[in-house]
Amino acid sequence: MSVARPLLSIVIPAHDEEHGIPWMIRAVADVMARLAYPYEIVVVDDGSRDATFERAAECAHAGVTVRAIRLSRNFGKEAALCAGLEAARGAAVITIDADLQHPPSTIPRMVEAWERGARIVHGVKRSRGDERWYATARAKLVNALIGRLGGIELRNASDFKLLDRQVVDVLVHELPERHRFYRGLAQWIGFEQACVEFDVAPRRVGVSHWSLSGLVGLAWTATVSFSAAPLRVVGYLGVLTLLMGLVIGGEAIWSWANGIAVSGFATTIMTLLLIGSFVMISLGVIGEYIAKIYDEIKHRPPYVVACRREPPDAAAADAPGVDAATVRSTGAAGGIRAI
Ligand code: UDP
Ligand code: MG
Numbered sequence: 001m002s003v004a005r006p007l008l009s010i011v012i013p014a015h016d017e018e019h020g021i022p023w024m025i026r027a028v029a030d031v032m033a034r035l036a037y038p039y040e041i042v043v044v045d046d047g048s049r050d051a052t053f054e055r056a057a058e059c060a061h062a063g064v065t066v067r068a069i070r071l072s073r074n075f076g077k078e079a080a081l082c083a084g085l086e087a088a089r090g091a092a093v094i095t096i097d098a099d100l101q102h103p104p105s106t107i108p109r110m111v112e113a114w115e116r117g118a119r120i121v122h123g124v125k126r127s128r129g130d131e132r133w134y135a136t137a138r139a140k141l142v143n144a145l146i147g148r149l150g151g152i153e154l155r156n157a158s159d160f161k162l163l164d165r166q167v168v169d170v171l172v173h174e175l176p177e178r179h180r181f182y183r184g185l186a187q188w189i190g191f192e193q194a195c196v197e198f199d200v201a202p203r204r205v206g207v208s209h210w211s212l213s214g215l216v217g218l219a220w221t222a223t224v225s226f227s228a229a230p231l232r233v234v235g236y237l238g239v240l241t242l243l244m245g246l247v248i249g250g251e252a253i254w255s256w257a258n259g260i261a262v263s264g265f266a267t268t269i270m271t272l273l274l275i276g277s278f279v280m281i282s283l284g285v286i287g288e289y290i291a292k293i294y295d296e297i298k299h300r301p302p303y304v305v306a307c308r309r310e311p312p313d314a315a316a317a318d319a320p321g322v323d324a325a326t327v328r329s330t331g332a333a334g335g336i337r338a339i
Contacts, residue, residue, distance in 0.1 A: 006091035008032070008039045008111070011084030013077050014098035018050040024098050025059040025066060031104045035111060040065045043098075044084045047074030057309040065311055072306040079303040081159065081182050086172050094162045095182075102160035106198040110162040118194035119167050120186055123160030126197040142219040146184070146226075157183050160198065167191055178302050179295060181222040188226070224292050231289065234282040241275050 010028050014021055025041055032039045043056035043066060053070045060066035069087055071080065081095055092114050096102045102123060110121040143154040159182055163171070167189060175185070187193070223230065248271060 005037045007089060008035075008037045009042055009088035009090030009093045010039060010107075011042045011044065011081065011088055011093055011095045012098045013044050013046055013080030013084060013095075014048065014052050014056070015046040015074060015077070015080070016048045016050050016052060017098040018048070018052045018055050020099050021052055021055050022059055024100055024104075025056065025064060027100060027104045028096070028107070029064045031107050035108060037111070040067060040088070040090065042066075042084050042087050043068045044080040044087075045070045046077065046080035047071050053309070060309065060311055067308065067310040069308050070306045072304040075303040077159070078180060078182060082180065083303050083305065085163075085168055088168065091165045092162055093165070093168050094160075096160050101200050101202070102158065103198055103201050106160070106196060107162075109196045113194040113196060114162055114164065116194075117192055118162075119164040119191035120189070120193045121162040122186065122193065122195045123158045124195045124197050125156040125158055125200050127199045139215070142215050145219050146222045148229075153187070154183055157187075158200075159183060161186055164191070177225065177296060178300065179221055179225055179292060180302075181218075181225055184222055184226050220288070224288060228289075230285045234285050237278045237282060241278055244271065244274075 010032070012021075012024060012028075017024070021043065025043070028041055041059075041064060043052075045053040045056065045068065053068055056066055057068040060068065067087065069083055071083060084095065085093060092111070094107055094110060096104065096107075106123060110123070113121045140155075143157070146154050161182075163186070167186075170189060171185065248267070
């Protein structure tokens with residue numbers, strides 16, 4: 001007698017992916033058909049300006065269980081992943097990009113690792129595909145920064161992951177923070193973890209949405225949410241300026257004691273400017289942490305759902321009262337995400 005296999009969820013965050021999303025859903029469906037697990041595909045349309053939502057919802061009529069969720073505006077990939085994890089109902093949830101850069105053909109290896117007992121399976125980039133050298137350098141720099149300051153090893157890490165239901169529940173219900181860094185949290189959370197390597201495929205259609213400022217913002221969010229190291233650097237700067245003050249002050253006293261007129265107007269100005277800059281930078285860093293605390297205590301949800309389109313059976317199984325224009329929040333009150 002065969003034992004019924006549990007449901008798997010595939011969560012796809014998508015922003016302006018109207019041309020790629022039907023290919024993506026088809027590719028996932030082809031792979032999943034060979035796996036003999038029931039599955040659902042959860043597409044989170046992250047405020048696209050094109051017909052991503054409609055294209056995704058159309059695929060639901062093509063014999064594939066697609067649940068399409070439309071966010072009320074572009075909240076960013078982290079928020080979209082959060083929405084997908086909250087909506088997913090599977091015993092394991094796979095998060096994968098919409099642009100086919102995370103090859104769906106890797107999913108069976110991830111599921112195998114999960115069957116062998118891993119609670120989290122990380123997709124690790126073996127090669128970065130045809131990425132331009134400056135994009136690779138930029139990503140490496142950001143990862144190095146996060147690794148150094150935030151204390152998380154992110155080399156070749158990706159958002160292509162499989163999470164067991166137990167892990168998803170912790171992320172969704174037990175982490176109250178709103179500003180999340182998915183890649184970092186998936187490592188921080190513990191449990192048995194495994195890695196599966198994959199080669200980054202070229203983007204099928206469309207363009208990457210990451211700008212340099214977006215990446216720097218992500219690196220900063222990651223660092224601030226994982227570490228107080230920048231605040232410690234502020235303290236080190238204070239010690240450095242104190243030492244400089246002692247040396248310069250000592251020299252001034254020595255000159256005065258020896259009857260040499262204190263000279264060095266330029267040195268004084270430079271020192272004042274230097275110390276002034278250190279103070280301003282330090283205030284800026286402290287301000288960033290205060291801003292994050294302010295954002296967290298406002299308790300705003302990380303995203304707002306504008307509407308959902310689900311097959312009737314999926315909608316029936318959903319939580320009562322959750323329909324169009326539903327606001328979902330992370331944490332204890334609502335049930336996650338932002339790496
Ligand atoms: N994405 C999103 N919201 C955004 C930006 C991107 O949901 O604000 C999605 C995008 O549609 C894709 C995935 O996140 O499925 C990765 O985005 P992208 O390909 O731009 O990033 P890259 O591969 O360059 O890291
Ligand atoms: Mg991409």
